[in-house]
C-alpha cells in the first residue's frame with residue numbers, strides 16, 4: 227500500500243489519537259518532520275493536561291535487589307555497589323521533608339528488597355498517608371494479594387515498567403524473570419484501582435522500532451495512567467557495559483507519540499533523559515511530558531542508587547533540586563502544580 231505522507235500522519239495522530247503499528251513506525255523513523263511532530267505533541271499536551279507540571283518527590287529507599295537485570299547497576303551480581311536500606315522512620319522523615327518542599331506526591335522506589343516485607347510496607351504507607359501525600363510505589367513484582375494490602379493501606383499509584391514488550395528480549399535481559407508475570411502484575415494493579423504507571427527503555431540491545439511501536443500499542447491497550455520512558459544507558463559494572471544505549475532523540479519521540487495517542491495521561495520527563503542531554507527534561511516537557519520526579523533523599527544515598535553512569539543530581543541537596551527544577555519549569559512559561567496530580571480522564 228502507498229505510504230501516507232508524514233504530515234498527514236501527524237495530523238491523524240493529533241486529531242484522532244489513533245495510529246496503526248505501521249504508521250507509528252513511519253513516524254518514529256522519520257527525521258524530516260521532527261519539529262512538526264514535537265509541536266503537535268506539545269499542542270495536545272497543552273489542550274489536555276495544560277501548563278501545570280506535577281512534581282513527585284522521589285525517595286530511593288533501598289538499593290538492595292535480589293534480581294539480576296543485565297542493564298541495571300543495582301543487579302545482585304554487581305559487587306561495586308555499597309548497599310543501603312533506609313529505616314522506615316527515615317523514609318517517613320524524607321516524606322515529611324518532601325511535603326515541606328511543596329511536593330504533593332512521594333514515589334517510594336527500591337530494588338526488589340525482601341526485607342521490606344508486607345507488614346513493614348503497610349505500616350510505612352499508613353504513616354505517610356497521614357501527611358496527606360499521594361503515594362506511588364515502585365518496588366517490583368508482588369502477588370495480587372500483596373498489591374491489595376498496599377492499596378488498602380492507602381497507596382495510590384504503582385510504577386512498574388514492562389521494560390520491553392518483546393517477551394524474548396525481556397527474558398534475556400531479566401534472567402529468571404517472566405514477562406507474563408510482569409504483565410500479570412500490571413493487570414492486577416489496574417484492576418485493584420491503582421493509577422498504573424509503566425513504560426520502557428529505549429535503545430535496549432536487540433530492540434527494534436517495530437518493538438517500540440508494540441510497546442506503545444500495549445500501553446494503550448492496558449490503559450496506563452502514566453508512562454515513564456527513558457533511554458537505556460549502559461552501565462560499566464554490568465554485562466551490557468559495551469552496548470551503545472538509547473538516544474535522547476528517540477526517547478523523546480516515544481514521549482511525543484504517547485502524548486498524541488494517549489492525550490490525558492501523565493508523562494514524566496525522566497532523569498535518564500537529562501543524563502544524556504543537559505536540557506533533557508525541559509525539552510521532554512516541550513515534547514509532551516508534564517511530570518518531573520526530583521530526588522528528595524539526602525547525602526550519600528544518591529551516589530549509591532546508581533542505575534547508570536552520569537545520573538544527574540547525585541551531589542545536590544533536595545532544596546537545591548526543588549529550586550533548580552522550579553526555575554527550569556518557569557523558564558519555559560509553565561507552572562508548578564499545587565494539586566496531587568492524578569490523571570484527569572478526558573480521552
Ligand code: SAM
Pocket residue numbers: 297298299300335336337338364365366367385386387389426427456457458459460461498533534
Ligand atoms: N526494582 C524496581 C523495578 O525494577 O521495577 C524499581 C527500581 S528499577 C531501578 C527502576 C527502573 O530503572 C527500571 O524499571 C528500568 O527501566 C530503569 N533502569 C535500570 N537500569 C537502567 C539503565 N542502565 N539505563 C536506563 N534505565 C535503567
Ligand code: SF4
Pocket residue numbers: 291292293294295298299300301302336337338366
Ligand atoms: Fe533490581 Fe529493578 Fe534493577 Fe532489575 S531493574 S536489577 S529488579 S532494581
Ligand code: FES
Pocket residue numbers: 520538539542546547548550551
Ligand atoms: Fe537536581 Fe537540577 S533538579 S540539580
